Amino acid sequence: MDIALKETPSDDRTSAPPSWNNRRRRTDRVMHGLFVGSAAFVSLIIFSIILFVGSQGVKTFTDVSFFQFFFSLDWTPAEHQFGAGVFILGSFLVTGLALVIAVPFAVAGAVFMSKIAPSWMREIMRPATDLFVGIPSVVYGLVGLTTFVPIIAKLTGTAGFGVLPAALILAIMILPTIISVSEDAIRTLPSSLEEASYALGATRWQTIGKVLLPAATPGILTGVILGMGRAIGEAMAVQMVIGNAPLLPKGVAEPTSVLTTQIVKEMLNAPFGSTLSNALFLMSLVLLLVSLSLILIIRIVARRRSV
Amino acid sequence: MLNAKLTNKLATVMFWAIGFGILSILAWFLWHILSAGLPHISWNFLTRKPEEMIAGGGIGPQLFNSFYILFLSLLFSIPFGIGAGIWLAEYARKNWFTDLVRLATEMLASVPSIVFGLFGLLVFVTTLHLGYSIIGGALTLSLLNLPVLVRVTEETLRAVPDSYREASLALGATKWQTIRKVLLPSALPGLVTGVTLVAGRALGESAILIFTAGVSVSRFAPDLNLFASGETLSVHLWYVRSEGLVPDATQIAEGTAALLVLVVLILNLLIALPSRLYQRKMAGKSS
Numbered sequence: 001m002d003i004a005l006k007e008t009p010s011d012d013r014t015s016a017p018p019s020w021n022n023r024r025r026r027t028d029r030v031m032h033g034l035f036v037g038s039a040a041f042v043s044l045i046i047f048s049i050i051l052f053v054g055s056q057g058v059k060t061f062t063d064v065s066f067f068q069f070f071f072s073l074d075w076t077p078a079e080h081q082f083g084a085g086v087f088i089l090g091s092f093l094v095t096g097l098a099l100v101i102a103v104p105f106a107v108a109g110a111v112f113m114s115k116i117a118p119s120w121m122r123e124i125m126r127p128a129t130d131l132f133v134g135i136p137s138v139v140y141g142l143v144g145l146t147t148f149v150p151i152i153a154k155l156t157g158t159a160g161f162g163v164l165p166a167a168l169i170l171a172i173m174i175l176p177t178i179i180s181v182s183e184d185a186i187r188t189l190p191s192s193l194e195e196a197s198y199a200l201g202a203t204r205w206q207t208i209g210k211v212l213l214p215a216a217t218p219g220i221l222t223g224v225i226l227g228m229g230r231a232i233g234e235a236m237a238v239q240m241v242i243g244n245a246p247l248l249p250k251g252v253a254e255p256t257s258v259l260t261t262q263i264v265k266e267m268l269n270a271p272f273g274s275t276l277s278n279a280l281f282l283m284s285l286v287l288l289l290v291s292l293s294l295i296l297i298i299r300i301v302a303r304r305r306s307v
Numbered sequence: 308m309l310n311a312k313l314t315n316k317l318a319t320v321m322f323w324a325i326g327f328g329i330l331s332i333l334a335w336f337l338w339h340i341l342s343a344g345l346p347h348i349s350w351n352f353l354t355r356k357p358e359e360m361i362a363g364g365g366i367g368p369q370l371f372n373s374f375y376i377l378f379l380s381l382l383f384s385i386p387f388g389i390g391a392g393i394w395l396a397e398y399a400r401k402n403w404f405t406d407l408v409r410l411a412t413e414m415l416a417s418v419p420s421i422v423f424g425l426f427g428l429l430v431f432v433t434t435l436h437l438g439y440s441i442i443g444g445a446l447t448l449s450l451l452n453l454p455v456l457v458r459v460t461e462e463t464l465r466a467v468p469d470s471y472r473e474a475s476l477a478l479g480a481t482k483w484q485t486i487r488k489v490l491l492p493s494a495l496p497g498l499v500t501g502v503t504l505v506a507g508r509a510l511g512e513s514a515i516l517i518f519t520a521g522v523s524v525s526r527f528a529p530d531l532n533l534f535a536s537g538e539t540l541s542v543h544l545w546y547v548r549s550e551g552l553v554p555d556a557t558q559i560a561e562g563t564a565a566l567l568v569l570v571v572l573i574l575n576l577l578i579a580l581p582s583r584l585y586q587r588k589m590a591g592k593s594s
Contacts, residue, residue, distance in 0.1 A: 024481055024484075025481065027481075027483055028481040028482055028483045028484075031482075031483040031486075032398060032482070032483070034390055035390045035391070035393050035394035035397075035398060036394055036398070037390070038386070038387045038388075038389075038390030038391040038394065039390070039391040039394040039395065039399075039408045040408075041387055041391070042387060042388070042391045042408070042411065042412060042415070042453055042454075042457060043407055043408045043411035043412070044411075045411075045415055045450055045453065046411045046414045046415045046418070047411070049415075049418065049422065049423075049426045049450075052426055052429050052430060053422060053425055053426055053429065056429055105325060105328070105329060108321070108322060108325040109325055109326060109329045111322060112322040112323070112325060112326040113326070116319065116322050116323070116326070117326055121326065124330065125326065125329070125330060127575065128330060128333050128334075129333070130575065131333075131571065131572070131575050132333055132336070134504075134507045134508065134511070134571045134574070134575060135336075135511065135567075135568060135571055136510070136511025136512070136513065136541050136544075136567050136571070137511070137513065137514075138511070138513050138541045138542075138544045138545045138564070138567075139340060139511070139544070139564045139567055139568060141545070141548075142340075142544065142548060142560055142561070142564050143336060143339060143340060143564075145548065146343070146557075146561075147339065172332065172336070175329065175332075179329070203311050203312060203314070203315035204315055204318070204319065205311075205314055205315040205318035205319070206311065206315070208318070229417055229419075232419070233418075233419025233420065233421065233422070234419075235419070235420070235421040235514040236513045236514055236541075236545050239545075239549070240545070240548065240549060260419065260421050260514075263421055263425070264421065264514065264517070267425070267428070267518060268517070268518070268522070272433055280425070281425060281429070284419075284421060284422045284425045287419050287421070287422055288418060288419070288422045291417045291418060291419055291422075292414055292417065294417065295413055295414055295417045
């Protein structure tokens with residue numbers, strides 16, 4: 001309406017002063033340049049992280065042998081023993097245990113949300129799982145400390161800190177991630193699969209077990225790997241409940257330590273440039289490389305899905 | 308046949324049980340934090356300075372630092388994140404550079420926050436001599452925000468129908484004019500949701516800030532000085548509970564946890580409500 005009422009010359013574009021058009025074109029080019037620049041800048045960050053953290057980390061090898069760092073279980077900085085084997089094993093142990101606890105619930109929950117739950121139940125569950133992705137990890141740690149640790153202490157007669165409370169807290173933390181990714185994978189399957197199965201006389205349980213879950217496996221696997229990445233990189237929540245002793249755990253309720261928690265525990269007091277500080281940087285490089293390889297695995301899984 | 312039907316019924320019962328189980332774990336979690344922490348929250352608690360040795364300290368400076376660092380980190384990350392997202396959605400062609408940007412963004416999103424923390428410690432705190440500071444914390448935190456902002460911007464812009472672009476270009480607008488006057492306004496609700504999501508995550512972050520913003524607060528709180536150390540709420544919660552000496556550490560931690568969860572709840576409502584209303588508006592128009 002407004003445009004029609006305005007008295008604009010019909011040949012507006014051609015009669016515009018050439019400088020105006022030039023300026024317009026220049027702005028366009030400048031903005032294009034800024035966008036490419038932002039993209040290049042964002043891409044540059046990950047490589048500078050690998051470079052900086054890596055170069056600081058590998059300085060460890062001037063004082064500590066490669067073999068000692070990765071395979072020795074003796075971490076006694078005061079006696080110049082820098083074996084990170086306990087922490088590497090511990091990280092995988094705690095993460096593995098968390099996955100064993102969380103994955104069955106998460107996959108069943110995803111099936112329930114996508115195929116069984118009535119819409120009102122779905123309306124509650126979806127925002128609820130979103131909410132739990134946003135809760136700070138220190139809050140998870142505090143709940144672990146005030147609930148799981150005392151219960152485990154009572155049941156086992158130990159102090160209650162250790163692998164088990166850490167794995168339980170991590171399981172709750174990664175549950176929403178695995179649920180939402182798996183639910184997406186199941187929901188977006190073509191409905192013809194399900195219909196064909198029902199037409200053959202299969203029950204819902206048979207359809208879920210024999211058709212839907214196998215077909216959604218790549219998507220579910222992606223969710224599990226994302227959950228694994230979150231669990232292995234989590235620092236604060238685990239640090240609050242794991243007991244922080246650089247020893248292999250003798251039981252599930254015995255204190256131990258993992259890569260992230262050892263960094264949190266010692267970094268603030270490690271003089272910059274000391275072997276201890278460098279070894280902690282090397283530990284974070286190990287964490288970084290593990291996370292990056294998980295991304296590569298997800299890419300391979302996704303490629304197989306698209307074929 | 309009967310067996311299959313019985314198994315099916317049992318399976319349905321199991322799925323319902325697990326569905327309710329998951330919901331009740333989440334509900335218990337929420338109830339546990341709020342019921343333990345809300346009674347400790349008072350005006351004094353929210354505004355007073357923390358104490359080192361005696362009970363009764365507040366979290367005023369930490370509350371201020373949390374939002375100050377969050378604001379600065381968004382200020383640093385939004386231009387680059389949205390810029391890169393616009394480039395991926397509107398300019399990028401299928402070539403090696405685009406693949407590289409995508410892979411790098413994905414890799415950045417997977418970096419554990421403690422690794423960001425050590426990177427910030429190395430680059431901003433030590434090499435650039437910023438020390439444990441609000442600016443060091445905010446700069447490092449903005450690295451965490453970037454990949455999410457890029458992804459949200461790209462997805463939101465891709466959801467804008469092509470006819471909008473074509474109409475704008477057909478009117479003689481340049482690409483930048485199209486982006487500024489047509490695409491960004493129609494993508495705004497999605498962008499706001501994305502920024503709120505990022506804000507919630509950044510507000511709860513602790514592993515990054517311990518090594519970059521420090522575990523103490525300035526003597527003059529609230530302190531706008533960018534080079535003052537700036538302990539935030541999440542860091543304070545961790546610090547009092549694992550290293551603190553105050554006798555009421557548990558109460559402070561529980562109160563802080565409840566406050567953090569409240570903020571996350573409010574942010575989630577802020578995300579859910581506008582997009583719900585917006586959807587309803589769109590649905591109303593089309594019918």
